[in-house]
Amino acid sequence: MKSPGKKNGSPPTIIDVANLAGVSMKTVSRVVNNEATVRAKTRERVQKAIDSLSYQRNVFARGLRADRSLVLGLLYENPQGDYPADILHGALAYCREHGYHLVVEVLRGPDMGGQTARFLSQTKLDGVFMTPPVCDNASVLKVLKNFGVSYVRISPNKPKRGEQYIAIDDFAASKEVIDYLISLGHRRIGFIKGMPGHASTQARLEGYKSALEGGEIDLDESLVVEGNFDFESGVLGAETLLALSEPPTAIFAGNDEAAAGVLSYAHSHGLSAPQDLSVCGFDGGTISKVVWPKLTTVMQPIRLLGESAVRLLIARDGNEHKAAKPVILPHTLIIGDSTARR
Amino acid sequence: MKSPGKKNGSPPTIIDVANLAGVSMKTVSRVVNNEATVRAKTRERVQKAIDSLSYQRNVFARGLRADRSLVLGLLYENPQGDYPADILHGALAYCREHGYHLVVEVLRGPDMGGQTARFLSQTKLDGVFMTPPVCDNASVLKVLKNFGVSYVRISPNKPKRGEQYIAIDDFAASKEVIDYLISLGHRRIGFIKGMPGHASTQARLEGYKSALEGGEIDLDESLVVEGNFDFESGVLGAETLLALSEPPTAIFAGNDEAAAGVLSYAHSHGLSAPQDLSVCGFDGGTISKVVWPKLTTVMQPIRLLGESAVRLLIARDGNEHKAAKPVILPHTLIIGDSTARR
């Protein structure tokens, strides 16, 4: 079963297209690469030939000749859980659509910069994108600059003006959650922080504070406890908060996994949610849907994060100094069964 | 910061190595490709030159010239959830280690064979691996054979003797779970099946039956209900089972997600696990750890599945008729908090 339009076994080359369209192979190359200096009429004729032969450029020949490799890199630290997996899925889908490949490198330990350097010197990459905490690692960023590799940061810590990054509006999303809890009559709301150093940890805390202020509730520092985005920190956070002399009636955990920890602690101590305690998470992935009760949470478009990162890198690939505007993706407040009127 | 040993900007080529070692580039090529006909002494000299220049062969030039592309493919249907993500992770890691790339293709709808054919005619692949249900799709397998692409099936339905596939021993694992429940004193054990057509669905059911037999418990068909590996089917399964005039004291769901559904149904109907009902899952991923109570489940080495698939493909790439032995990976019974003595 051969694909239609082929005369012999081997796939059509740029020369076949050129012959059919009656132009030189260089002009075909120009069309394929979307270069500007081709007359519309010529372009159309070439495109028709491309379609009729279902020509696809040979990735290897291109990679060999051009300076671009058509390979992008994803750097991250912790390959567990929904978050990186979804990023990866989104990125892969978009890469494939556009003929790019994706290599993944997991960075670990103290010398991330060195690992990055080794990685880059072995693989010629057209661009790199990173999730926290890698995207906030100074030595990694330095190496990337030295190698002249363009990069996109996902949810970075302190993005500089004009730097290319992608994020959601953690501040606003967090504020929405707390506003919702306040609207349900809650006035003592616990907050379990995310991983220290993560940009979103800080932004979500600010959103929390801002919402309290808007609701004319005084901030009680004892209601804000440490955490790091995992199940165990949810358990510990709940333990601390519920041991207070005046415990909270609602807890906003740093993310869904931590919220699951809160639920778990509550259940095992005879508290039922949402009757005795309202719980909110953040992420909106699988976890929020399989725990009982289903979490009220913020849905992040995580796949879209990965997809957007790749889109930006591909758009920039070649066109060196494209304006680098940050991309802020939309979020959605999901009302689950884990929150109730006080 | 350049990598050590490079004189100018561009990386060393096979010619640089040849000059340094005092041989022809062809001989270097032979060493790099581990071909047999190189004298030990020569090989050593070349290897030293390779090391001192930290030469790495250009993937594109190789791909262009050689018949092999160094690209493997992963075909699957449903890119959601832990399972495919973990497969992908394991596969990607091993690919990178060995200089291979990985492209991912999601097949959907009725014409999987046609999609596969289109995919293969566009990309020269050195091998393909598939998860269920793609790996059981007859038209896909036929297309793969027609194209002469070697493939590995993960958890296939009816593997033929001598065919290359990877799986865990679902039968034994399931039996272990039921044996454990029996050892806790349970005698009425509900079983929620997995997705129809999946090999593991059948194997786990057989394991269930075998264990009952071993425990001298008569099979009650009403305790076995349909399902399809998702949360909702766990909810529905629990509803059906718990509505029986003589309901089960323990339920073994098809996988963790379905088990989470069972827990959810139980909780919302005033039953607490494990006191009123023991629940078991299957997979051992994130879900089993974030629900309350933590699930008793079977841990599958999912990442290892992906890694092994790639390992087999790479080993076979080139050496056409390597003996194709099935690979059975080990599983582990994880005792959680969702099961208790009856």
Place this chain on the structure above:
DNA sequence: CTCCAAAATGACAAGGTTGTCAATTTCGGT
């Protein structure tokens, strides 16, 4: 020591694309 087969090595081309730069065409202004 010579000869021969087998083993080891080398010379050269080919693979499909894009960069460079030269050649040709187009088009606005006279």
Place this chain on the structure above:
DNA sequence: ACCGAAATTGACAACCTTGTCATTTTGGAG
């Protein structure tokens, strides 16, 4: 209709590796 500048197109080399096939070297038998 003609000129010159700008736009468009084309010829050819180069990218790096491996397959083919010829050549050289090795090592053992005579």
